[in-house]
Amino acid sequence: MQLLVLSILSVLLLFADYRFQQMAQVRSVLGSMTAPIQFVADVPSKVWRWVDRMSTDYEQLHKENRELKAQAIILQREVQKMASLSAEYIRLRELLNGSELIDETVMVAEVIGVDPDPFTHELLINKGYRDRVRVGQTLLDAYGVMGQVISTDRFSSRVLLLSDARHAIPVQVNRNGLRSIAAGKGRFDELELLNLHDTEDVVVGDLLVSSGLGGRFPFGYPVAVVTKVEHDPGEPFAEVLARPSAQLARSRQVMLVLSPQPETQQAADAEETD
Amino acid sequence: MRRRSGGGVIFLSLLVALILSALPLPEVAQGWRPEWVVLVLLYWIVALPERIGMGVAWLMGIMLDVLEGSLLGLNALALTVVAYFSLLLYRRVRMFSWLQQALFVFALVALNQILCHWVKGILGSSTQTLMFLLPAIISALLWPWVFVLLRGVRRSFNVN
Numbered sequence: 001m002q003l004l005v006l007s008i009l010s011v012l013l014l015f016a017d018y019r020f021q022q023m024a025q026v027r028s029v030l031g032s033m034t035a036p037i038q039f040v041a042d043v044p045s046k047v048w049r050w051v052d053r054m055s056t057d058y059e060q061l062h063k064e065n066r067e068l069k070a071q072a073i074i075l076q077r078e079v080q081k082m083a084s085l086s087a088e089y090i091r092l093r094e095l096l097n098g099s100e101l102i103d104e105t106v107m108v109a110e111v112i113g114v115d116p117d118p119f120t121h122e123l124l125i126n127k128g129y130r131d132r133v134r135v136g137q138t139l140l141d142a143y144g145v146m147g148q149v150i151s152t153d154r155f156s157s158r159v160l161l162l163s164d165a166r167h168a169i170p171v172q173v174n175r176n177g178l179r180s181i182a183a184g185k186g187r188f189d190e191l192e193l194l195n196l197h198d199t200e201d202v203v204v205g206d207l208l209v210s211s212g213l214g215g216r217f218p219f220g221y222p223v224a225v226v227t228k229v230e231h232d233p234g235e236p237f238a239e240v241l242a243r244p245s246a247q248l249a250r251s252r253q254v255m256l257v258l259s260p261q262p263e264t265q266q267a268a269d270a271e272e273t274d
Numbered sequence: 275m276r277r278r279s280g281g282g283v284i285f286l287s288l289l290v291a292l293i294l295s296a297l298p299l300p301e302v303a304q305g306w307r308p309e310w311v312v313l314v315l316l317y318w319i320v321a322l323p324e325r326i327g328m329g330v331a332w333l334m335g336i337m338l339d340v341l342e343g344s345l346l347g348l349n350a351l352a353l354t355v356v357a358y359f360s361l362l363l364y365r366r367v368r369m370f371s372w373l374q375q376a377l378f379v380f381a382l383v384a385l386n387q388i389l390c391h392w393v394k395g396i397l398g399s400s401t402q403t404l405m406f407l408l409p410a411i412i413s414a415l416l417w418p419w420v421f422v423l424l425r426g427v428r429r430s431f432n433v434n
Contacts, residue, residue: 003354041296
């Protein structure tokens with residue numbers, strides 16, 4: 001009897017969660033309640049990193065410091081060029097009556113959890129709707145796009161990674177602007193480009209950047225590098241694989257893009273509950 | 275009727291199981307994570323079937339769903355069914371040898387994994403490999419240790 005009642009209750013919940021948007025709020029409340037568990041679960045890796053930090057010796061720090069300084073100078077030089085380039089870009093956009101922003105504001109966040117299910121690629125980050133995180137915002141690391149926020153609660157948010165089998169992102173080839181969609185395959189090191197004809201100009205080594213189409217991801221961030229192009233005469237489309245630029249399985253320091261994106265209904269809903 | 279005591283200990287052990295389920299693991303070890311919640315629940319059901327039953331299992335399932343970010347009710351459904359079978363068989367399980375107990379644990383964790391996998395499959399995200407059964411093997415191997423540990427805890431804190 002109890003089995004029947006609880007099973008039916010579970011199935012109803014499953015159905016409600018699958019079909020109705022309102023369940024996001026229930027989930028968000030429950031998520032805030034389980035936040036302490038997530039926090040405690042993260043303690044061992046925090047302690048490990050602390051021990052790691054404490055035990056690096058002077059020599060190593062000195063070496064790292066030197067390398068970082070060298071890297072900073074190189075990056076500074078690129079930024080110098082950026083300033084004039086972006087000014088020029090804005091002038092040209094103005095000539096064309098474009099109103100595209102060239103730079104977005106970002107917020108630094110930290111990964112505090114990885115989905116325990118090996119078949120879903122999701123992360124938990126330590127910023128929630130209290131920190132203006134909204135569903136649909138883009139997550140970056142130092143090397144490229146990582147994924148997008150799919151749910152938020154008060155103190156943390158859940159991010160779906162590019163590599164998840166349920167995820168796809170509109171991209172374009174940086175070299176020639178060829179548009180495609182990069183879909184996840186459930187592997188951290190592989191994305192698949194969908195619907196590219198055999199005759200399209202894409203070669204191994206091409207950089208794919210986010211195209212901004214679809215209004216969810218900002219334009220121009222690196223997404224992946226093409227690793228394999230295969231033409232099978234029997235197939236209507238070429239098989240093109242790419243390796244994500246972002247370190248999906250390793251990055252800990254990440255950035256959230258905060259600039260005004262076209263708001264989804266859910267984001268607006270979250271606004272009201274604040 | 276015996277006096278009930280040590281609810282706090284049970285609660286704590288279940289909490290520890292939840293924390294272990296959410297513990298970040300390196301990518302290689304992801305698929306090998308034992309189903310801690312099933313193990314701990316199973317122990318308490320076999321030890322104290324009049325206190326811990328399907329209701330607790332269902333609540334743990336909801337907590338697990340929230341922690342894992344899976345659809346609400348997924349783990350709740352699976353754990354309820356697992357709890358049902360353990361409640362049905364707990365008298366026999368107490369008489370089982372280690373090997374039989376380990377096989378029983380394997381069967382139940384496998385049931386849990388298969389139920390989760392089915393529901394996910396129905397709702398559109400599934401994989402082709404049988405990798406999802408790995409936790410069942412690991413859990414069965416871990417069962418004797420979990421059993422001895424929790425029995426020690428139960429005796430020293432006099433939970434009944």
